[in-house]
Amino acid sequence: MSWFSFFGALEIGLIFSLVALGVFISFRLLRFPDLTVDGSFPLGGAVGAVCIASGMDPFLATLLATIAGAIAGVITALLNVYLRIMDLLASILMMIALYSINLRVMGRPNIPLIMEPTVFTVLQPEWLADYIGRPLIMIAVVLLAKLALDAYFATQQGLAIRATGSNPRMARAQGVNTGAMIILGMAISNGLVGLAGALFAQTQGGADISMGIGTIVIGLAAVIVGESILPSRRIFMLTLAVVLGAVVYRFFIAAALNSDFIGLQAQDLNLVTAVLVTIALVIPLFKQRLARRRSL
Amino acid sequence: MLKLPKAALLSLSALTLAMSASMATAAEVKSVAVTAIVEHPALDSARDGILDALNEAGYKQGENLKWQYQSAQGNTGTAAQIARKFIGDKADVLVGIATPTAQALVAGTRQIPVVFTAVTDPVQAQLTPSWEASGTNVTGVSDVLELDKQIELIKEIVPEVKKIGMVYNPGEANSVAVVEAFKKLLPEHGLELVEAAAPRTVDVRNAALSLAGKVDVIYTNTDNNVVSAYEALAKVGNDTKTPLIASDTDSVKRGAIAALGVDYRDLGQQTGRIVVRILNGEAPGSIAPQTSENLQLFINVTAAEKQGVLLTEGLLLRATEIIR
Numbered sequence: 226m227s228w229f230s231f232f233g234a235l236e237i238g239l240i241f242s243l244v245a246l247g248v249f250i251s252f253r254l255l256r257f258p259d260l261t262v263d264g265s266f267p268l269g270g271a272v273g274a275v276c277i278a279s280g281m282d283p284f285l286a287t288l289l290a291t292i293a294g295a296i297a298g299v300i301t302a303l304l305n306v307y308l309r310i311m312d313l314l315a316s317i318l319m320m321i322a323l324y325s326i327n328l329r330v331m332g333r334p335n336i337p338l339i340m341e342p343t344v345f346t347v348l349q350p351e352w353l354a355d356y357i358g359r360p361l362i363m364i365a366v367v368l369l370a371k372l373a374l375d376a377y378f379a380t381q382q383g384l385a386i387r388a389t390g391s392n393p394r395m396a397r398a399q400g401v402n403t404g405a406m407i408i409l410g411m412a413i414s415n416g417l418v419g420l421a422g423a424l425f426a427q428t429q430g431g432a433d434i435s436m437g438i439g440t441i442v443i444g445l446a447a448v449i450v451g452e453s454i455l456p457s458r459r460i461f462m463l464t465l466a467v468v469l470g471a472v473v474y475r476f477f478i479a480a481a482l483n484s485d486f487i488g489l490q491a492q493d494l495n496l497v498t499a500v501l502v503t504i505a506l507v508i509p510l511f512k513q514r515l516a517r518r519r520s521l
Numbered sequence: 522m523l524k525l526p527k528a529a530l531l532s533l534s535a536l537t538l539a540m541s542a543s544m545a546t547a548a549e550v551k552s553v554a555v556t557a558i559v560e561h562p563a564l565d566s567a568r569d570g571i572l573d574a575l576n577e578a579g580y581k582q583g584e585n586l587k588w589q590y591q592s593a594q595g596n597t598g599t600a601a602q603i604a605r606k607f608i609g610d611k612a613d614v615l616v617g618i619a620t621p622t623a624q625a626l627v628a629g630t631r632q633i634p635v636v637f638t639a640v641t642d643p644v645q646a647q648l649t650p651s652w653e654a655s656g657t658n659v660t661g662v663s664d665v666l667e668l669d670k671q672i673e674l675i676k677e678i679v680p681e682v683k684k685i686g687m688v689y690n691p692g693e694a695n696s697v698a699v700v701e702a703f704k705k706l707l708p709e710h711g712l713e714l715v716e717a718a719a720p721r722t723v724d725v726r727n728a729a730l731s732l733a734g735k736v737d738v739i740y741t742n743t744d745n746n747v748v749s750a751y752e753a754l755a756k757v758g759n760d761t762k763t764p765l766i767a768s769d770t771d772s773v774k775r776g777a778i779a780a781l782g783v784d785y786r787d788l789g790q791q792t793g794r795i796v797v798r799i800l801n802g803e804a805p806g807s808i809a810p811q812t813s814e815n816l817q818l819f820i821n822v823t824a825a826e827k828q829g830v831l832l833t834e835g836l837l838l839r840a841t842e843i844i845r
Contacts, residue, residue, distance in 0.1 A: 229609025237601055324720065328691055335620055335694040337647035339627055429601045430628025433621045434692040436597040478599060482591060482606050495594050
């Protein structure tokens, strides 16, 4: 693996770790199976790209993209909380709707950002190469997001969100407004995903309507891989595990891309990735069995 | 002092020998890395065409050519990673098939030559600043079709045409470009465009049905959704006697009356010839982006009968291939 593909995997993994953190909040903390992500990721990319292409400051554009993602999450939550639509279905409805909305936002299916200034070109010093600078910036962004989430989920409100997910009846009995907590949690979750979409568009040369396909699968895989590598119950470790999972997942893909020497071909890529992820998932199980056998 | 066993020393010197030997040949081996957003008959033909042209110019796999190909299998995240891998491998020329892959390559490097292919509008995609030689590391071949020629063909097959229906995916950049151009162009010919959106392949049939009876002919561009589900369109055309005209020659075998289109193998070969020029030392920035050199006319006589069209003798004489 070359340094280029190493840093590339790191950079893309870190961007998708924001998606994974979002998925972690909805699926794990809120227990809300949320597929909105497949629409809010390209929504973030679309809003970011359109704003930057029209000459807006890239930081402001990225902020607007984050807010757009959060609004998408709020609408999914509203469909569920106030209109009583089943959680999974509400998110599917929002995901389909977002496809058309994203096309409306962009006006066409592809907005290039190859020639435009981005948050990365602004932040990066001249002497540092692109492929090293971008992952370094991403490390800072992800670290900030992770620490902010850790701090937030230790506050009264953060704990109320977690309580809503783990036992809604008990939470209500304690005076928690569970509906409001679901809306808030979904806003944070999809806001992170929108942010990831905007950053992805800025590193990959533009937003494309197809960029959302499979986002939820990657996010969930990252969460699950992370949990199996670093099992814990503490929020600090959990968010760390999720970030780690997203990065490790990208390194699996990088490894699969470099597996041509054993006779694997382009069309085997997804299979190789799936096998590698499966191996990562079953390792803890084998460890357990081994430990049990020893103790016998 | 560190003592190395003899065997280790021997193998070490053998290794250095082998390495210097491989470095000597490495100087002559050129590497070409090709990436596509997804597997698809047209895009695969383009890829094969590139290899044809390289072979023709004397670049042979396993001898003096290192050929790499990866498909992102539809995922833009993977496309980005493939771009990074190829750039890291320091390939001599990178080839991006279709818009998103070409963009990922161009966003990743300003040094390594990038050749795009099967991109309809490279200027709007910001791959090149204009249709002139770019002066950058990017050039390539576009699959844009001259719409005047397409309108001519439609008029020749359905002379009394007033309304042209079009089924397309509003999420595909290439298709939207064609629709927008048609909207400007058709009124000049006294024609009208009726659109039907098919955001997924399963929507193609319903979109076509919504047009039947309202239009005199259904024209389709190289839209990926439509091409994937062309049989569904052909069935609607046959059942409702609506003539179908396509833009990729493969669709004629699958039920269109005619198509005046780019042969993607040919497009690939044209792309491959640009790659060869770059491998031989030309700068990509001095080669202007090209469009397809030769269009091919495919005609399906059976489909014409089923869809109620009488083909003229002149049309049949001009056809590159006639399917019965």
